[in-house]
Amino acid sequence: MKNHQNISISAALTAILLAGNLPGKAQSNPANDPVFQNIDQSVKPGTDFFHYANGKWLKDNPIPPAYSSWGIGNVVTEDIRIRLKKINENAVQARAAKGTSTQKIGDFYYSGMDSLNIDKQGVTAINEPLNKIEQIKDIKGLLDVTAYLSTIGARAFVGTYVGQDDKNSSKMMLQLGQTGLGLPNREYYFKTDARTSKIRTDYAGQYMPKMFKLSGLSDEQAQAAAKSVFAIEKDLADSSRKLEDLRDPYHNYNKMPVSELNKLTPNINWNTYFANAGIAKVDTVIVGQPEFYVAVNKYLKTFTIADWKAYLRWKLLTAYAPFLSKDFDQENFRFTGMVLSGRKVQLPRWKRVLDTENGIMGELLGQLFVKEYFPMKAKLRYTNLVEAIKQSYREHIAQLDWMSPETKQKALYKLNTINAKVGYPDKWKDFSNLNIDRGSYAVNVMHARHWAYLNNINKLGKPVDHTEWNMTPQTYNANYEPSNNEITLPAAQFIIPGIKDEDIDDAVVYGYSAASTIGHEITHGFDDEGRQYDAKGNLKAWWTPSDSVKFTQRAQVLVNQFNSYVVLDSLHVNGKACLGENIADLGGIVLGVDAFKKTAQYKEGKTINGLTPMQRFFLGYAIGWLGQQRDEELAQRILTDVHAPGFLRVNGPFSDVPEFYEAFGVKKGDAMWIDPDKRVKIW
Known part of the structure; x- marks a missing residue:
């Protein structure tokens, strides 16, 4: 690349x-x-x-x-954003028929720019998944909600996707890979240099507690939740392969029947998990890093249900913080933008909304874009x-x-x-099943992520589309x-x-x-x-x-x-x-x-x-x-x-x-x- x-x-x-x-x-x-x-x-x-x-x-x-x-790239981007802004503003004004590309683009942009409504909704914009997390009572419930969260772009400790079988490229296979960390990769949890240590201290001691408090937890609950989440993530990091080890395609190819995976991780019923994730009729999977899931299987009982609920809450909050009210957005930027990347100020909202739109429904935008300019x-x-x-x-x-x-x-x-x-x-993706309206920015992002998820898993068992x-x-x-x-x-x-x-x-x-x-x-x-x-x-x-x-x-x-x-x-x-x-x-x-x-x-x-x-x-x-x-x-x-x-x-x-x-x-x-x-x- x-x-x-x-x-x-x-x-x-x-x-x-x-x-x-x-x-x-x-x-x-x-x-x-x-x-x-x-x-x-x-x-x-x-x-x-x-x-x-x-x-x-x-x-x-x-x-x-x-x-x-x-x-x-940035120089060109600034000019392009102006052109994209014009397309989006025209789409907002057009109030096009429901279901059209113009309607979806216009309504998405409108919802993202409606900061008053976003601030009014606050964390309630993601109440549905938050409530599902709160209702977890046991490991089965934990796995059920984890599967659900993966369908809306809030991936936790299970990384599923459908892709070509490396050893039989004509087949689309369900694949599992290591995932679940909140910091950029495993090294951030263990390196002891001053720069990395400072980031880790801020992450666990300031960023986490602040975000948990914003979501409705008390000071004491937020501190406890942060401690639990960091402990889980550190163990997941310790069980993850290093960056260079992920480049060996043979070592990261482990094909096995689901029945064998169930034996490898007896605390996880994968048949039930896949069904809850909307993935039906799976008999064989390719597991990139089996030892990671063996470790996850152990951690499901090492940590309490309360620990895991805090962890899933964290995955959801960080996945949607940029699309929630100002307080979430600003704290998320403080850490991810300033502490991690050294930025001094945040981009204006219209640029952030355009970047989000381009990232999750870019080909829909691209259809209108190339028609006019390319x-x-x-x-x-x-x-x-x-x-x-x-x-x-x-x-x-x-x-x-x-x-x-x-x-x-x-x-x-x-x-x-x-x-x-x-x-x-030559052939564009079909966005006809993507539902976008002017009601909630976060919900629109959720819908778009769910569309992308379904677009991926629905490839399972189908011929490879070489036009995509x-x-x-x-x-x-x-x-x-x-x-x-x-x-x-x-x-x-x-x-x-x-x-x-x-x-x-x-x-x-x-x-x-x-x-x-x-x-x-x-x-x-x-x-x-x-x-x-x-x-x-x-x-x-x-x-x-x-x-x-x-x-x-x-x-x-x-x-x-x-x-x-x-x-x-x-x-x-x-x-x-x-x-x-x-x-x-x-x-x-x-x-x-x-x-x-x-x-x-x-x-x-x-x-x-x-x-x-x-x-x-x-x-x-x-x-x-x-x-x-x-x-x-x-x-x-x-x-x-x-x-x-x-x-x-x-x-x-x-x-x-x-x-x-x-x-x-x-x-x-x-x-x-x-x-x-x-x-x-x-x-």
């Missing part, structure tokens, strides 16, 4: 969409040059290329108080660029000196069968899905803010789009995890044993390289956890370089604003990671994210690419220099 911090933006700014691999007009005006204008000439390229390429922009664009990070012809541009990268990859595979002919043949077959979803879906998108067109991101052997490239991902496509030359396009996005996602099919899936998306050994060993040896050099980077305080990059993304970054760059070498611009060799075509390629790649984060946010990502920080996604892989050294005259002794025999070369 490309992952620009999951920023959602529009696919529709056609004036600033890149031209794919169509020739761009050479831009010689420095003020309108998408790469020259960002350069910080006080930094040497071989010392810190990220800050050389982006430093001027970073100095001129400090992080606004309402944000924990600020970058290229032309179909853009799909062809990016489809052509995909083929340029595929051809580069074919040539790289053919020339590998470490891979056997047998594995090469299968790798080429897998590459050729990768399906690229470009721009926006897992992102909206207005999402600033992209991904590779191993079970489908496909890449999804939302049109929004190809935007450079404020620059018309005719003013962007191929060098920048190939760095920003072909290398940073398309090449990156295609390489995911052959990274440490993706390579374990065959051309049909099945978890299956298709490499020769010796080729697997050679790949692992080369990948380990990349792990070691990133392990050596200290990011903040004593926090190092977790080279193993982010190996897949680092392989994809490096692969995307080398594929993009060779694809770009075939273009007329590269062959002509003309400079633009004093920059050679290859220099512009690397600068184009670098603006894909244009951005900066607050320390709090950066620390959180180091512990929870499988992506390295943005500046290392530039400096790290560039240090392994010979063309980078040649383009900028990087010499031994420069900070980014790595001796040739120690550079990583996989693809």
Whole structure:
């Protein structure tokens, strides 16, 4: 996954969409040059290329108080939000017929903006699930309510979803994974550094008690509830696998009959649980982390029913706090926004409502959005660029000196069968069963989450829908899905803010789009995890044993390289956890370089604003990671994210690419220099 911090933006700014691999007009005006204008000439390229390429922009664009990070996606987002706001306000005024997309969008936005009604309702907006929690008397009741809460987006200690069977990608299977924590991941419960300890102290000693009091508990009850919940979460964390251990697809694939799962966890009747969760006729499940559920089975009796009721209350409150009255919303932001992420102020309500709407019913919004702003012809541009990268990859595979002919043949077959979803879906999701009105914001969110839940579990036992998108067109991101052997490239991902496509030359396009996005996602099919899936998306050994060993040896050099980077305080990059993304970054760059070498611009060799075509390629790649984060946010990502920080996604892989050294005259002794025999070369 490309992952620009999951920023959602529009696919529709056609004036600033890149031209794919169509020739761009050479831009010689420095003020309108998408790469020259960002350069910080006080930094040497071989010392810190990220800050050389982006430093001027970073100095001129400090992080606004309402944000924990600020970058290229945010700039576009601000413009897009204005456009989305117009669509929503028009929908509010339209008072369209019940059941139409316009009605649902308008009523959702109206309910979210009606702060007087939201404050008046307070916690009563979620009284129905709160009452169900209060009525729990035993373990059976606890499990029944836990199942119900999962259907409205308040997941507790059971993580169910329907997805493709890793070893039989044509089948949709019920799957269970570890879940249930309130802090970002397990490390937050155990790390003893000052930064993490401070977060943990606030979470258990201030945030929890305050939220419980707001929900109606007395001081004494709130303190007791907080103590119970933190104890449960800490035990769940202790039973959870680490971030890097979740990347082994074989280790996290444990298929078993429900009858066997019942024996593994005798305190949980899974047949009853699934029925209460609306999941019928399940005889087999895939359990990602069986030991987690063995531990849950024990904890059901280790902790009292009162403890568990407090825990479920907490899961519900934190799932819906942003949609409740001002006091809930502000305390939730104080911890999640300020303490965890370092934000200074909260976004205005209209932006928060739009972001919520886009997150839970984004494809409904996207249908209206692309109809007004995004032309179909853009799909062809990016489809052509995909083929340029595929051809580069074919040539790289053919020339590998470490891979056997047998594995090469299968790798080429897998590459050729990768399906690229470009721009926006040809078939939209059906939202006809989603009920939205102007009554309650929290209830509307509940309805939308329930719709999404049903949309997922209703796939059980049905053929895989290869037309379905897992992102909206207005999402600033992209991904590779191993079970489908496909890449999804939302049109929004190809935007450079404020620059018309005719003013962007191929060098920048190939760095920003072909290398940073398309090449990156295609390489995911052959990274440490993706390579374990065959051309049909099945978890299956298709490499020769010796080729697997050679790949692992080369990948380990990349792990070691990133392990050596200290990011903040004593926090190092977790080279193993982010190996897949680092392989994809490096692969995307080398594929993009060779694809770009075939273009007329590269062959002509003309400079633009004093920059050679290859220099512009690397600068184009670098603006894909244009951005900066607050320390709090950066620390959180180091512990929870499988992506390295943005500046290392530039400096790290560039240090392994010979063309980078040649383009900028990087010499031994420069900070980014790595001796040739120690550079990583996989693809």
